[in-house]
Amino acid sequence: MTDLKQPAFPPRSASAVGPLEIDTLVVGAGQAGVATSEHLSRHGVPHLVLEKSRIAEAWRSGRWDSLVTNGPVWHDRFPGMEFPDLAPDAFAHKDQVADYFEAYARQIAAPIRTGVEVRRVVRNSGRAGFSVETSEGVILANRVVVATGPFQQPVIPAIAPQDSALYQIHSAAYRNPEQLPEGAVLVVGAGSSGVQIADELQRAGKQVYLSVGPHDRPPRAYRNRDFVWWLGVLGLWDAQAMQPGKEHVTIAVSGAHGGRTIDFRELAGQGITLVGLTQAFSEGVVRFQADLADNIARGDENYLALLDAADAYIARNGLDLPEEPSARRCLPDPDCVTQPLLELDLAAAGISAIIWATGYANDFNWLQVDAFDANGKPRHQRGVASEPGIYFVGLPWLSRRGSTFIWGVWHDAKHIADHIATQRTYTAYRDAQQRQAEAQAGAAPVSLTGVR
Numbered sequence: 001m002t003d004l005k006q007p008a009f010p011p012r013s014a015s016a017v018g019p020l021e022i023d024t025l026v027v028g029a030g031q032a033g034v035a036t037s038e039h040l041s042r043h044g045v046p047h048l049v050l051e052k053s054r055i056a057e058a059w060r061s062g063r064w065d066s067l068v069t070n071g072p073v074w075h076d077r078f079p080g081m082e083f084p085d086l087a088p089d090a091f092a093h094k095d096q097v098a099d100y101f102e103a104y105a106r107q108i109a110a111p112i113r114t115g116v117e118v119r120r121v122v123r124n125s126g127r128a129g130f131s132v133e134t135s136e137g138v139i140l141a142n143r144v145v146v147a148t149g150p151f152q153q154p155v156i157p158a159i160a161p162q163d164s165a166l167y168q169i170h171s172a173a174y175r176n177p178e179q180l181p182e183g184a185v186l187v188v189g190a191g192s193s194g195v196q197i198a199d200e201l202q203r204a205g206k207q208v209y210l211s212v213g214p215h216d217r218p219p220r221a222y223r224n225r226d227f228v229w230w231l232g233v234l235g236l237w238d239a240q241a242m243q244p245g246k247e248h249v250t251i252a253v254s255g256a257h258g259g260r261t262i263d264f265r266e267l268a269g270q271g272i273t274l275v276g277l278t279q280a281f282s283e284g285v286v287r288f289q290a291d292l293a294d295n296i297a298r299g300d301e302n303y304l305a306l307l308d309a310a311d312a313y314i315a316r317n318g319l320d321l322p323e324e325p326s327a328r329r330c331l332p333d334p335d336c337v338t339q340p341l342l343e344l345d346l347a348a349a350g351i352s353a354i355i356w357a358t359g360y361a362n363d364f365n366w367l368q369v370d371a372f373d374a375n376g377k378p379r380h381q382r383g384v385a386s387e388p389g390i391y392f393v394g395l396p397w398l399s400r401r402g403s404t405f406i407w408g409v410w411h412d413a414k415h416i417a418d419h420i421a422t423q424r425t426y427t428a429y430r431d432a433q434q435r436q437a438e439a440q441a442g443a444a445p446v447s448l449t450g451v452r
């Protein structure tokens with residue numbers, strides 16, 4: 001990417017000679033698209049990255065104002081560049097992450113065109129490859145890499161009350177406490193987003209109710225090592241699939257305030273009222289499941305299991321890391337856990353806002369190819385889709401637990417680019433007869449790196 005402010009794409013003159021053709025088109029210039037571009041360039045694959053907004057737009061404008069990374073910057077980065085001006089154990093502000101990917105794209109001269117939306121991709125008939133309709137015209141591509149993000153459509157469950165007096169937003173639309181009306185707030189969902197938003201709102205002086213479902217909550221750090229290190233050495237980032245039964249288990253971690261373990265008892269001590277899973281709304285009353293103590297106990301089990309695995313790893317490898325018995329000390333259960341609220345009159349509790357930190361769904365309507373199962377889920381093996389020539393990168397659990405994370409997507413992108421490079425060697429193969437014919441015609445041998 002030599003010029004972020006590029007001319008309109010494709011060039012206006014292209015229509016006179018037909019649509020632009022490119023070997024590989026990458027859709028999306030978040031971290032997944034940038035990583036894919038780096039690996040394609042290393043293989044000499046001609047490609048173009050189209051981004052409808054700006055590079056790393058999700059980090060720029062799709063997150064709340066105070067967000068910092070959940071992992072320290074020695075870990076949450078690409079191998080080819082460190083975060084400037086940050087100590088290795090620091091947590092980068094979201095704008096620093098966006099700046100980082102812009103700088104990275106510049107460093108690798110990624111051929112990115114911003115402000116161009118891909119609106120439809122269809123397989124060509126009678127010739128290889130795909131026709132790609134964009135906001136700037138049609139492109140023909142042999143391959144399309146879908147790097148449009150793991151978190152595309154904010155999901156608010158159908159139980160949300162149809163009450164126009166309530167201010168309701170998804171966590172994707174939350175920016176800061178000032179945005180909310182006066183009054184108490186119910187935060188539904190206690191993954192990394194929900195707990196951080198609830199904490200911020202409570203610190204800003206709001207009365208906060210936090211609805212806690214099943215979750216994992218690793219220690220922020222243990223025995224002088226951050227949990228990202230423990231997940232790495234214990235092989236847990238590489239887990240290839242979610243444990244059966246854990247599909248709806250979210251992970252509660254935070255880099256806020258220098259990085260601290262999420263401890264629900266501590267949040268309650270701070271003044272947040274914990275409640276169980278939000279079940280239903282009816283006539284101004286919200287009902288919660290009686291599962292709060294159980295959800296917290298299972299989160300504790302997950303926390304302690306990691307400490308046990310870490311201790312065993314230290315003993316097995318004879319590491320000299322200081323013991324940390326205090327990590328196993330647990331605060332007493334607060335009243336809201338021992339005597340949980342099972343229903344709450346919203347008006348009586350003064351609740352004027354609900355924040356739904358309830359996750360995201362995909363939106364692949366524009367991708368009209370045979371790469372989805374009956375439920376509309378991408379059908380692929382490590383990102384190589386069932387429709388030849390289509391690739392996914394950046395999706396949750398694409399190849400393993402680390403696939404959506406900054407460091408993990410870089411490795412998945414490498415696999416995709418390797419696959420594309422291999423496919424190109426097949427395409428470039430010519431049998432003896434063809435080689436002879438080409439030599440007689442004086443045709444230049446087909447380049448493995450040139451546009452077809």
Ligand SMILES: Cc1cc2nc3c(=O)[nH]c(=O)nc-3n(C[C@H](O)[C@H](O)[C@H](O)COP(=O)(O)OP(=O)(O)OC[C@H]3O[C@@H](n4cnc5c(N)ncnc54)[C@H](O)[C@@H]3O)c2cc1C
Nearest residue numbers: 028030031032051052058069070117118148149394405406
């Ligand atoms: C609140 C939050 C905090 C997170 N914190 C961390 C963290 O600390 N560390 C970490 O490793 N991960 C974190 N993640 C996970 C992950 O790193 C981010 O979600 C990241 O943005 C994913 O990058 P991506 O490139 O896959 O997708 P995105 O960043 O979503 O990029 C996709 C891009 O595709 C573009 N696009 C979409 N459709 C089209 C189209 N049709 N045509 C053209 N362009 C299109 C979008 O504009 C966008 O720029 C966090 C996620 C969330 C939600």
